[in-house]
Amino acid sequence: MTSPAHPPFAADKRPRSRRKEARPSELTAAALDLFVEKGFAATRLDDVAARAGVSKGTLYLYFDSKEALFKAVVEEGIVPALAAAEQRFAGYDGTSAELLRGLLLGWWQQIGGTRLGGIPKLIISESRNFPEIAQYYHDRVISRGRSLLRAALQRGIASGEFRALDVESAIDVLIAPLLMLVVWRYSLCACGNDIDPPRFLATHFDILLNGLLADGRKA
Amino acid sequence: MTSPAHPPFAADKRPRSRRKEARPSELTAAALDLFVEKGFAATRLDDVAARAGVSKGTLYLYFDSKEALFKAVVEEGIVPALAAAEQRFAGYDGTSAELLRGLLLGWWQQIGGTRLGGIPKLIISESRNFPEIAQYYHDRVISRGRSLLRAALQRGIASGEFRALDVESAIDVLIAPLLMLVVWRYSLCACGNDIDPPRFLATHFDILLNGLLADGRKA
Amino acid sequence: MTSPAHPPFAADKRPRSRRKEARPSELTAAALDLFVEKGFAATRLDDVAARAGVSKGTLYLYFDSKEALFKAVVEEGIVPALAAAEQRFAGYDGTSAELLRGLLLGWWQQIGGTRLGGIPKLIISESRNFPEIAQYYHDRVISRGRSLLRAALQRGIASGEFRALDVESAIDVLIAPLLMLVVWRYSLCACGNDIDPPRFLATHFDILLNGLLADGRKA
Amino acid sequence: MTSPAHPPFAADKRPRSRRKEARPSELTAAALDLFVEKGFAATRLDDVAARAGVSKGTLYLYFDSKEALFKAVVEEGIVPALAAAEQRFAGYDGTSAELLRGLLLGWWQQIGGTRLGGIPKLIISESRNFPEIAQYYHDRVISRGRSLLRAALQRGIASGEFRALDVESAIDVLIAPLLMLVVWRYSLCACGNDIDPPRFLATHFDILLNGLLADGRKA
DNA sequence: AATGAATGAGCCTTCATTCAT
DNA sequence: GATGAATGAAGGCTCATTCAT
Numbered sequence: 001m002t003s004p005a006h007p008p009f010a011a012d013k014r015p016r017s018r019r020k021e022a023r024p025s026e027l028t029a030a031a032l033d034l035f036v037e038k039g040f041a042a043t044r045l046d047d048v049a050a051r052a053g054v055s056k057g058t059l060y061l062y063f064d065s066k067e068a069l070f071k072a073v074v075e076e077g078i079v080p081a082l083a084a085a086e087q088r089f090a091g092y093d094g095t096s097a098e099l100l101r102g103l104l105l106g107w108w109q110q111i112g113g114t115r116l117g118g119i120p121k122l123i124i125s126e127s128r129n130f131p132e133i134a135q136y137y138h139d140r141v142i143s144r145g146r147s148l149l150r151a152a153l154q155r156g157i158a159s160g161e162f163r164a165l166d167v168e169s170a171i172d173v174l175i176a177p178l179l180m181l182v183v184w185r186y187s188l189c190a191c192g193n194d195i196d197p198p199r200f201l202a203t204h205f206d207i208l209l210n211g212l213l214a215d216g217r218k219a
Numbered sequence: 220m221t222s223p224a225h226p227p228f229a230a231d232k233r234p235r236s237r238r239k240e241a242r243p244s245e246l247t248a249a250a251l252d253l254f255v256e257k258g259f260a261a262t263r264l265d266d267v268a269a270r271a272g273v274s275k276g277t278l279y280l281y282f283d284s285k286e287a288l289f290k291a292v293v294e295e296g297i298v299p300a301l302a303a304a305e306q307r308f309a310g311y312d313g314t315s316a317e318l319l320r321g322l323l324l325g326w327w328q329q330i331g332g333t334r335l336g337g338i339p340k341l342i343i344s345e346s347r348n349f350p351e352i353a354q355y356y357h358d359r360v361i362s363r364g365r366s367l368l369r370a371a372l373q374r375g376i377a378s379g380e381f382r383a384l385d386v387e388s389a390i391d392v393l394i395a396p397l398l399m400l401v402v403w404r405y406s407l408c409a410c411g412n413d414i415d416p417p418r419f420l421a422t423h424f425d426i427l428l429n430g431l432l433a434d435g436r437k438a
Numbered sequence: 439m440t441s442p443a444h445p446p447f448a449a450d451k452r453p454r455s456r457r458k459e460a461r462p463s464e465l466t467a468a469a470l471d472l473f474v475e476k477g478f479a480a481t482r483l484d485d486v487a488a489r490a491g492v493s494k495g496t497l498y499l500y501f502d503s504k505e506a507l508f509k510a511v512v513e514e515g516i517v518p519a520l521a522a523a524e525q526r527f528a529g530y531d532g533t534s535a536e537l538l539r540g541l542l543l544g545w546w547q548q549i550g551g552t553r554l555g556g557i558p559k560l561i562i563s564e565s566r567n568f569p570e571i572a573q574y575y576h577d578r579v580i581s582r583g584r585s586l587l588r589a590a591l592q593r594g595i596a597s598g599e600f601r602a603l604d605v606e607s608a609i610d611v612l613i614a615p616l617l618m619l620v621v622w623r624y625s626l627c628a629c630g631n632d633i634d635p636p637r638f639l640a641t642h643f644d645i646l647l648n649g650l651l652a653d654g655r656k657a
Numbered sequence: 658m659t660s661p662a663h664p665p666f667a668a669d670k671r672p673r674s675r676r677k678e679a680r681p682s683e684l685t686a687a688a689l690d691l692f693v694e695k696g697f698a699a700t701r702l703d704d705v706a707a708r709a710g711v712s713k714g715t716l717y718l719y720f721d722s723k724e725a726l727f728k729a730v731v732e733e734g735i736v737p738a739l740a741a742a743e744q745r746f747a748g749y750d751g752t753s754a755e756l757l758r759g760l761l762l763g764w765w766q767q768i769g770g771t772r773l774g775g776i777p778k779l780i781i782s783e784s785r786n787f788p789e790i791a792q793y794y795h796d797r798v799i800s801r802g803r804s805l806l807r808a809a810l811q812r813g814i815a816s817g818e819f820r821a822l823d824v825e826s827a828i829d830v831l832i833a834p835l836l837m838l839v840v841w842r843y844s845l846c847a848c849g850n851d852i853d854p855p856r857f858l859a860t861h862f863d864i865l866l867n868g869l870l871a872d873g874r875k876a
Numbered sequence: 877a878a879t880g881a882a883t884g885a886g887c888c889t890t891c892a893t894t895c896a897t
Numbered sequence: 898g899a900t901g902a903a904t905g906a907a908g909g910c911t912c913a914t915t916c917a918t
């Protein structure tokens with residue numbers, strides 16, 4: 001860690017110019033891992049640098065401060081996540097139930113279940129200390145994600161496929177299990193509790209689309 | 220600070236009764252507030268002491284370290300939470316739907332909606348750095364809470380009130396919106412998103428007990 | 439220097455309360471020495487702490503930052519210097535020549551020739567980087583010192599003892615050799631040039647009070 | 658940075674002529690500005706390079722280290738200063754009073770009042786940390802300047818134009834106001850004090866050549 | 877010759893922890 | 898029991914210096 005040359009990484013033979021372009025995302029990738037694993041405060045920049053295979057000073061060539069690195073991690077992770085999510089909704093023409101299932105499952109496959117899932121966990125853990133980033137995340141991610149779900153719900157209600165219900169609350173209820181999955185993946189899994197995401201999601205959809213109560217007993 | 224070195228909880232050799240009596244809960248109360256607000260690492264013991272109205276040295280009369288204080292906060296906050304939750308189940312004889320609603324709503328009223336709700340948020344944020352506490356929390360709280368929900372679900376399925384479904388996954392699906400509420404209260408509220416807990420819970424119950432799909436279209 | 443206990447100072451047996459009062463001036467005294475010797479930027483707080491016989495952290499019990507310490511050094515050194523200087527002028531009733539000589543010589547004996555003389559040197563070296571302190575020094579020291587000299591000159595001119603001349607410029611001309619003495623003591627002495635302060639001051643007074651030109655040749 | 662390790666000036670083994678030719682004085686000019694303004698330690702080589710319009714690496718093509726650059730700044734600034742000063746004395750045949758006035762005023766016009774005046778300020782501020790440069794400055798500049806003044810004073814005394822007095826001290830007394838002018842220009846002007854150099858010099862000469870005391874009262 | 881990305885030693889500052897009173 | 902002065906290890910950040918291009 002403190003040896004003059006970084007043994008495992010010194011073998012990188014790419015020309016400097018080639019590496020310079022790739023550097024910022026190498027750094028944010030390393031930082032994402034550590035921020036998610038240890039939290040912002042407990043992550044040392046030495047460790048981020050070491051994981052990225054650079055020296056500590058190099059971090060400051062690309063980011064003005066630890067906090068700026070944190071912002072970059074969130075911003076960089078979110079752009080593709082957003083694009084991927086919105087892509088799936090454009091021009092969908094199946095049932096609204098399938099649409100909802102597609103949105104939620106797609107989120108898990110593209111985001112929650114990948115290393116990007118660490119970002120919502122980061123936001124949850126750190127937003128109190130970084131209100132600016134929290135606001136950014138709300139404006140760029142949460143509100144847009146909720147719009148997708150809102151449109152799907154309203155579409156289903158309008159077509160008579162879904163019962164009428166309080167759409168705004170329902171959005172959050174739909175999201176909650178997804179949130180739980182990332183929380184579980186990045187925190188509670190250390191508790192020893194075991195969740196099988198596909199099975200969990202299947203049950204989520206099952207309850208969501210069919211209801212808990214048996215047919216004859218509905219109120 | 221480094222988790223591998225954590226002595227197990229029982230390593231404290233001072234007579235337990237003597238210590239418990241003397242340990243002022245003002246200290247853990249102050250610590251809970253700050254841990255929840257700022258996270259473990261960003262909370263300074265000076266601030267905890269100041270909020271409790273004692274000197275910093277006094278903290279060390281009651282807790283061996285910052286980490287021990289953290290453990291005490293979790294332990295102390297969980298005892299009443301546990302008792303309150305289990306109390307509501309004993310000898311319940313209404314419908315299983317009412318039982319479920321009562322359990323979930325009761326949790327919010329007794330725990331999630333009070334300052335104790337900060338504890339799950341703490342566990343979520345810090346469990347990676349405190350696996351021992353995460354384990355403790357799982358064994359003492361999560362597993363017992365899941366047992367309550369498991370029993371309610373199995374009771375409803377056995378009586379034909381509920382459809383048969385994957386009980387273990389369903390437990391987590393039921394819990395997820397509650398988790399979301401505390402996460403919202405202690406983190407995402409800073410994002411600017413607005414959740415109305417009673418309305419959110421009502422929708423949760425509505426979806427849960429009736430299903431999203433209109434009657435005639437059920438698969 | 440880095441051993442756990444400070445060997446030469448650990449022998450200090452004064453009670454804590456006694457030492458606490460004395461601490462700030464012990465720290466500023468150590469800092470004055472090093473700031474004067476090395477300059478502000480090149481002075482390490484480790485060295486200041488070591489010279490004062492405390493740990494580095496202790497500095498921060500008394501001063502918020504390195505810059506705050508610097509301000510304290512200047513402010514603390516200046517109060518007695520000011521008092522001493524003004525004391526000498528009150529109620530003086532000899533000749534104005536003697537008054538001038540007394541003021542200048544007194545300044546050297548009370549300030550310039552003592553370790554307080556390092557403060558003007560500090561101001562000269564660092565004022566560009568600390569305009570706030572420079573302003574402070576001007577308002578509290580320079581302007582008051584100039585007032586003393588202005589009064590003495592005007593007194594002498596009014597009485598016919600001195601020729602009429604541009605008083606404001608003359609003040610600075612009177613001061614210049616004193617300034618040179620501290621500059622010499624704290625900087626240029628390292629050049630190898632040798633100045634004998636009493637002899638230098640005697641010549642200063644000689645030229646000042648008698649003029650360079652021989653009597654018969656005066657213009 | 659640590660003075661004991663300074664290699665002597667002559668340690669540079671590259672052919673001197675080759676090096677001097679290639680060394681762009683734009684670099685030393687930029688460095689002079691910044692050293693004078695901020696001091697040696699607070700001047701960043703990035704800033705020097707930026708002001709000179711080159712990259713930081715280029716500095717190292719011409720100077721082995723920051724300290725070498727500092728030496729070059731002093732050396733380079735002193736050559737013309739020295740030449741200009743000595744030029745004025747050769748073959749002078751007016752009165753000694755005029756000679757003195759010419760030397761002092763000339764120094765201000767050619768050196769002190771130009772950007773070269775920053776160099777004495779630099780020497781004053783940094784000589785403690787660069788004894789080698791201080792020595793160099795003493796040998797090459799101070800001693801030669803003092804020789805000029807010594808000769809002028811001895812000439813005037815020998816001719817009866819000046820009173821007999823302690824020549825060595827008198828030299829420093831003559832220099833002091835000049836020193837004060839550069840100190841004021843590069844440091845104390847930030848204090849808010851206001852000096853008008855021509856008026857100041859006029860008063861200096863007035864006091865010097867005529868004396869403070871009115872004729873009839875001379876001791 | 878010139879560049880600028882990369883380095884790593886070093887310093888200011890913080891804060892959990894200790895201990896004399 | 899309580900205090901708070903003192904400690905010292907650790908981390909964020911800077912910047913002189915190097916070197917591949």
